[in-house]
Amino acid sequence: MKQIIEGNHAASYGAKLCRVQVIAAYPITPQTQVVEKLAEFCGEGSLKARFIEVESEHSALASCIGASAAGARAFTATSAQGLALMHELLHWAAGARLPIVMVNVNRAMAPPWSIWADQTDSLSQRDTGWLQFYCSSNQEVLDSVIQAYRVSETVSLPIMLCLDAFFLSHTSEPVDLPEQDLVDAFLPRYKPQYKLDIRDPHTFGGLAGPDHYYEMRYEIQRAMEEAKGVILKTGAEFHRLFGRSYGLVEEYRTEGAGLLLIASGAIAGTARIVVDALRDAGEKVGLLRIRVFRPFPVEEVKRACQGAAKVLVVDRNLSMGYGGIFHQEVKGTLCHEPHRPLIFGAIAGLGGRDVTPRVLEEAARRALSLDRVEEEIWWLGLKK
Amino acid sequence: MKELIEKDLSILRQEEYMSPGHLACQGCGAALAMRHVLKALGPETIVVLPACCWTVINGPFAYSSVGVPVLHTAFETAASAAAGVRAALEVLGGPEATVLAWAGDGGTFDIGLQALSGVAERDEDILYVCYDNEAYMNTGIQRSSATPLLAWTTTTPLPRPKPRPKKDMMAIMAAHRIPYAATASVAFPEDLAAKVIKAKIYRGTKFIHILTPCPPGWKSPSEQTVRLARLAVETKVFPLYEVEEGVRHRISYMPKGIPVREYLRLQDRFSHLQEEEIGRIQKLVDQAWERLVKKALW
Structure with a gap:
């Protein structure tokens, strides 16, 4: 079904179609509509998720980390200063190998205050271990959210989807909203190999000395390299089901x-x-x-x-x-x-x-x- | 409620969840606190651990000294990460568990206060325990806002010990009108366990503030930990009480009112104190106690 929606709402619909289970987010211009829409979905019951109205972006990502570690599909969205505030936890989410998906609306960093488009916010998070996608249409925003969960849950790394402030976030375009059944067929429930579970207790993130840390980072690099193939394979299957295709490059x-x-x-x-x-x-x-x-x-x-x-x-x-x-x-x-x-x-x-x-x-x-x-x-x- | 607590207390003494081999210092109050809290909570517990002494105590990678799931997390995120865990448990269903955020005084009074306030305001269903050793002990005894008046630390060195009194964390939590807040002591394990069990039963944000003496940081003999914890209560330096819904205060143990000097003199972090300064501390302790008694009478 085609609808005329802005980029921010394309992100919200994408998250809803993925049946995200925990959303923790904080408002920031020009991302606010992403979380408003999700709050609306949760409020009306069309999305069965816990929406945590955190007191900061730092806590938004911390809550996503906790939720993801406990086995839930977690989502957040932010922009610019908010993303910068999350910086410490960007590293944490990737190091913990948690498949969190975040939408970042690319906005300039202050000062001087600016709410307009600029990619320096997300690109300065380049080395945090997140996969980063840059979208160029609202349809791609929605489709990328759906693909992102599958990729992320396959390679056990978080994904940041970026869209330009206003040029996409607040611009309405026709977007095809896929049927829920089709998305369900494409994206199965998240079943983590390990999670916080009282029936099978494990410790996550404990102090690793020089004997272990190095290999853990090597594993992340390997997962990043594998992710290229996973993105392409996921994209091919997405194309088969939804008729739209995106690669690593276009x-x-x-x-x-x-x-x-x-x-x-x-x-x-x-x-x-x-x-x-x-x-x-x-x-x-x-x-x-x-x-x-x-x-x-x-x-x-x-x-x-x-x-x-x-x-x-x-x-x-x-x-x-x-x-x-x-x-x-x-x-x-x-x-x-x-x-x-x-x-x-x-x-x-x-x-x-x-x-x-x-x-x-x-x-x-x-x-x-x-x-x-x-x-x-x-x-x-x-x-x- | 009382019966439930008594039933749980009766099994308390048999089960142990903390195992030998942990990395705490000799005489560590924080290790004792975890042991008692886990005994009270049982195996249906998920621990969320920000940067603090317990990051080390629990053991290095591939080891853990508690028999329950542990999530290590960033310094300022005990409350917010725990809220995320709780949200996941709610959405996923599965077995009931207590989500225990376990943070030191730095992670609670200082860097984690904002996240904790957010969680408390939203009344997220977690149990937050602050084990308070009154300074950044893990990094080598730097002052926190939980460090008491005139205490020596490496960042409040002599001749300028800490010029300001300890932050009143319980009042801050009570001001959030959370269902349950309590102070507890490793020298009063039955009282501590009863409070933990009570907190487990309540829904919403529960806060327990446990004073945990720290021999290296307090410059006290390691065999004096329990005695010091007891003296903190008996001198009214750290009274044991509960606050329900932010308003109903109840003193859970009536202290003997031993002079604070007896408590201070066992700790070398206070060994520089002059008579006059001890008098000043005594006065502040007496005033705080009077305020507490008034609230409890109300």
């Missing part, structure tokens, strides 16, 4: 592309229009959208970049003191390739500044005109 008109734009999130939607316009003008330009950031799709990025002479990575995020974060990852990924393309990096749209087709097209044309990388960072649309 290639758009990349055939024979001499210049490959690389983007994520809502900007990738705009980039498609730019690719069309440039193709119409006879330029061989394609788009690689990176959907899964952790685990990083190294092979897919390498393969997509193989034929390209130039790559332009557009980042709505910034690692201050170096540059765009996707840009860094792409450079790192391609550094051993025998045929390395020129890799341009552009910062765009920090704090919700519009990244219009014109801005992207100008950047693409600039990349087309250059035959070496002179400036390490381009600042698109910077007021001088």
Whole structure:
């Protein structure tokens, strides 16, 4: 059934369809509608879950950790400052191998206060051990929640699904809400191998000395690597049942592309229009959208970049003191390739500044005109 | 209620859930407290353990010295993680269990206070026990807001011992109008067990504050732990009482009113005290006791 819903509600419907059992969340603009809707579902009884109205994001994730360790399917949602407050427990959830799914609405970090789109909040949580997905439509938000629980419960790691503030969170789009039966068939009940159970007592998270800790981290890295295959397999089955397909990356008109734009999130939607316009003008330009950031799709990025002479990575995020974060990852990924393309990096749209087709097209044309990388960072649309 | 408690007390002495081999210091009050609490609660218990001495006491990875499930969690999350466990148990059904958040004074009075307040305000169905050794003992005796007036710690070194009195945690919890709050002592195990059993029966947030002497931190002989715990009660430094629904106060043991000097002199963390300072502490203890008696009469 198709409905016109905003990205935030797509997340709520996704969680409901997954029959999440414990929700612990705290309001923050622009995520608030995610939890309001879930509270409504719980209140009217259409979702049989315990909704814990915690007093902070830190407690939100702590409660999800407790619930997940006790065997419940747990969900939370947050944004920016809230995600930063959770930081300690992001590490905890991953280290404890708990399949929690979180929706993060990408919003700029303060100060100055800003409630607008920027991916630096979630990307600065890169090394916490969470899988990270960047969605570029409301349909993808809903579908990714459903896929995320299956992936997460298979690899025993938490997943963070990101969507751009306002561009997705508050923008209404037609979204197909799948039938509950179909989702149930796709996503079985969560049955953890180990949980807090008085009939089978175990201790979780106790002090591990140098003899054990190291291997535990190795196991997480391995699970991350396995997750790529699991995401693809889960995606294939999802496609079979629901007719929609998402991979680790999405290639758009990349055939024979001499210049490959690389983007994520809502900007990738705009980039498609730019690719069309440039193709119409006879330029061989394609788009690689990176959907899964952790685990990083190294092979897919390498393969997509193989034929390209130039790559332009557009980042709505910034690692201050170096540059765009996707840009860094792409450079790192391609550094051993025998045929390395020129890799341009552009910062765009920090704090919700519009990244219009014109801005992207100008950047693409600039990349087309250059035959070496002179400036390490381009600042698109910077007021001088 | 009374019969239930007596029935449970009768089996209390036989069963042990804590096992030998734990890593507590000699004379640790916190180890004693866990032993008594688990005896009272029985095996239908899930322990949620934030960073505290018990993180170490329970044993390193692959070992545990309590025979019940344990979830280690971050310092400030005892209450919120326990609320999550409780929520899961409610949704999943399964066997009934007490969710026991077991935190030290740092994790309760300081870093975990916000989460605890949230849980208490929502009246989540957990039993929160604060074992209070009156400083950050696990990290090497740094002051917490549970450290008493004029006590030495490594962050309140002489000649400037702690200038402020201990935070009144019981009053804070009572102000949340939770169904049950109580103080307890490792020197009064029957009273402690009765309170734990009572807390197990109540629904909602229950809070038990147990004073647990710490030989390395209090600079007291390890064989004096139980005596010190008893003196804390008998001197009215740490009276034993209960608060129901945040208003009904009941003193559970009438202390002898021994001078605080007898309690302080066994602890080297107070060995610098002058007569005048002991008098000041005595006065504060007497005033707090008078306030408690008034509340209990009400």
